[in-house]
Amino acid sequence: xxxxxxxxxxxxxxxxxxxxxxxxxxxxxxxxxxxxxxxxxxxxxxxxxxxxxxxxxxxxxxxxxxxxxxxxxxxxxxxxxxxxxxxxxxxxxxxxxxxxxxxxxxxxxxxxxxxxxxxxxxxxx
Numbered sequence: 753x754x755x756x757x758x759x760x761x762x763x764x765x766x767x768x769x770x771x772x773x774x775x776x777x778x779x780x781x782x783x784x785x786x787x788x789x790x791x792x793x794x795x796x797x798x799x800x801x802x803x804x805x806x807x808x809x810x811x812x813x814x815x816x817x818x819x820x821x822x823x824x825x826x827x828x829x830x831x832x833x834x835x836x837x838x839x840x841x842x843x844x845x846x847x848x849x850x851x852x853x854x855x856x857x858x859x860x861x862x863x864x865x866x867x868x869x870x871x872x873x874x875x876x877x
Contacts, residue, residue, distance in 0.1 A: 773847030783850025
């Protein structure tokens with residue numbers, strides 16, 4: 753199973769970016785797909801998660817209203833649309849996949865079975 757994240761870059765405060773994460777080797781993640789981020793010197797933190805059907809999403813308070821997670825199971829891809837970016841959003845962003853649902857929002861990294869390699873997002877002020 754491989755997850756390949758892309759779409760990161762250097763942007764200015766207030767700009768938008770869309771991250772993508774394509775997975776292979778896994779017909780479909782039966783559980784949630786999630787995005788996490790890790791800034792230098794900080795622990796990996798939850799950003800957003802989406803259910804298998806895409807009908808249920810959950811966000812960290814810090815990104816709620818600015819970020820949107822979506823998935824296209826036909827393309828084996830999950831997206832993170834980021835708007836109104838702030839310097840504090842600067843981090844390496846990781847996508848992750850659960851093989852089975854847990855029944856609760858996947859806000860903890862230990863709830864995921866597979867991880868992508870990360871894509872750097874840098875927001876300048």
